[in-house]
Amino acid sequence: MKYIIFSDVHSNLEALQALLHHKKTKGADKFLFLGDMVGYGPDPEKVIKLFSQIKNLHLVRGNHDKVIADLEPSSLFNPIAAVSAEWSKTRLSDKDRRFIKKMPRGPQVIDRFITICHGSSFDEDYYIFSSFEASESIKLMNTAIGFFGHTHYPILYYTRNEKTDSLPMKENTKIKLDANTRYLINPGSIGQPRDKNPASSFIIFNSDKMEIQFIRFPYEIKSTQEKIMAAGLPEILATRLETGI
Numbered sequence: 001m002k003y004i005i006f007s008d009v010h011s012n013l014e015a016l017q018a019l020l021h022h023k024k025t026k027g028a029d030k031f032l033f034l035g036d037m038v039g040y041g042p043d044p045e046k047v048i049k050l051f052s053q054i055k056n057l058h059l060v061r062g063n064h065d066k067v068i069a070d071l072e073p074s075s076l077f078n079p080i081a082a083v084s085a086e087w088s089k090t091r092l093s094d095k096d097r098r099f100i101k102k103m104p105r106g107p108q109v110i111d112r113f114i115t116i117c118h119g120s121s122f123d124e125d126y127y128i129f130s131s132f133e134a135s136e137s138i139k140l141m142n143t144a145i146g147f148f149g150h151t152h153y154p155i156l157y158y159t160r161n162e163k164t165d166s167l168p169m170k171e172n173t174k175i176k177l178d179a180n181t182r183y184l185i186n187p188g189s190i191g192q193p194r195d196k197n198p199a200s201s202f203i204i205f206n207s208d209k210m211e212i213q214f215i216r217f218p219y220e221i222k223s224t225q226e227k228i229m230a231a232g233l234p235e236i237l238a239t240r241l242e243t244g245i
């Protein structure tokens with residue numbers, strides 16, 4: 001079985017289109033999305049429409065999805081996230097809003113291999129930035145492999161013999177998963193990478209070979225930036241797409 005795992009699209013239509021046209025996503029059996037479909041970017045309605053057309057999609061909601069679906073107030077956000085969330089709300093039809101409102105809360109068990117969540121297994125909004133936090137999340141999973149998003153930072157945590165450690169993920173890295181190890185893996189972000197590399201990132205998991213591969217790909221950043229500026233969204237959102245921070 002071939003899985004495509006991706007996260008944090010953040011209303012970036014050009015990046016999502018590039019993912020779906022990427023030759024390595026062809027023939028996928030399942031697409032697993034780890035939350036934050038909308039927020040920050042300039043195309044919430046088109047991104048929601050494109051998501052609604054992805055076949056064999058399993059997903060969890062992100063914190064931006066909750067705020068833009070009116071499930072939580074934007075006052076919990078920093079000013080840039082709040083401004084873009086309020087702007088995104090004005091763009092959505094009732095149908096769009098219903099679509100993001102229905103996104104399930106994580107964690108979700110996908111099958112005998114995989115659990116997905118946005119932040120962590122114990123709190124959908126919690127940011128995992130350390131091996132300790134990853135180990136707590138791994139302990140609460142009912143499967144050996146978990147995927148998470150939220151930090152926009154590609155990394156692989158693993159627990160073996162009760163010790164948790166991490167491996168940074170580089171482009172095209174292939175890793176064979178071990179049967180005696182438990183994993184919590186972040187594919188990075190499609191729409192707003194934050195590891196100083198502006199290229200979008202995702203993961204392919206091949207469950208027959210028990211192998212994962214990290215992929216990076218470029219997209220039309222300039223078009224997205226122009227739309228951000230034309231919409232009157234904060235300029236820093238356009239700058240970040242170039243710097244990857």
Ligand SMILES: [Fe+2]
Binds near residue numbers: 062
């Ligand atoms: Fe996010």
